[in-house]
Amino acid sequence: MGLYDVIKNRKTMYSFSPKQVKEETIIDILDSARLAPAAGGVHEYEFVVITEPKKKEEISKICLTPNINSAPFIIVIICNPSKLRTIFDEEDSATFCIENAAIAIENILLFAAEQGLGSAWIATTQQEQMRSLLGIPNNYIIRGVIPIGYPSDAGAGIIQTSLPQLKEITHIESFNNKAV
Numbered sequence: 001m002g003l004y005d006v007i008k009n010r011k012t013m014y015s016f017s018p019k020q021v022k023e024e025t026i027i028d029i030l031d032s033a034r035l036a037p038a039a040g041g042v043h044e045y046e047f048v049v050i051t052e053p054k055k056k057e058e059i060s061k062i063c064l065t066p067n068i069n070s071a072p073f074i075i076v077i078i079c080n081p082s083k084l085r086t087i088f089d090e091e092d093s094a095t096f097c098i099e100n101a102a103i104a105i106e107n108i109l110l111f112a113a114e115q116g117l118g119s120a121w122i123a124t125t126q127q128e129q130m131r132s133l134l135g136i137p138n139n140y141i142i143r144g145v146i147p148i149g150y151p152s153d154a155g156a157g158i159i160q161t162s163l164p165q166l167k168e169i170t171h172i173e174s175f176n177n178k179a180v
């Protein structure tokens with residue numbers, strides 16, 4: 001599948017088939033995130049990969065998202081803004097920490113989709129509970145919880161969204177000249 005088709009077909013998914021994902025695929029997914037562009041070339045984010053059923057269940061509760069524990073694995077992406085302070089001020093470090101993680105997560109979602117896998121980006125999580133469950137130090141911020149697995153059956157767990165038309169969000173040359 002070409003990249004545009006992968007982008008068009010990717011959908012958020014919250015429940016998964018029990019079919020296991022090969023370890024080399026998991027590694028490639030993580031590597032796709034590592035290869036993302038990063039502000040100043042500083043890749044300050046790290047991953048915690050969870051496969052243990054009890055922990056996945058806890059994560060599902062902490063994120064208030066039922067069924068994500070059905071995923072064979074969950075990636076938690078964490079970032080440490082202080083690592084960006086070597087070249088950026090505090091404000092930029094805080095912003096770039098979010099942006100670097102976001103683009104890395106998008107690589108994960110797209111590469112997973114290209115592999116026939118479903119995924120979700122869950123940003124809403126109780127930081128302190130997650131920190132304590134996974135032993136994440138206080139200087140790291142949890143940026144995303146990403147369950148990944150094969151789809152359970154046609155469309156299960158997929159949410160419907162309405163996208164804006166391109167012309168509604170595109171301006172040509174100047175803001176007051178909307179695309180038609």
Ligand SMILES: Cc1cc2nc3c(=O)[nH]c(=O)nc-3n(C[C@H](O)[C@H](O)[C@H](O)COP(=O)(O)O)c2cc1C
Nearest residue numbers: 010011012013065120121122123124125159160161
């Ligand atoms: C920054 C960001 C944060 C998100 N946080 C959550 C979340 O906390 N919980 C959740 O169920 N989905 C979350 N999502 C998934 C969105 O709800 C989903 O992408 C959106 O509804 C569009 O659906 P689609 O991904 O299938 O196109 C998040 C997505 C993004 C990009």
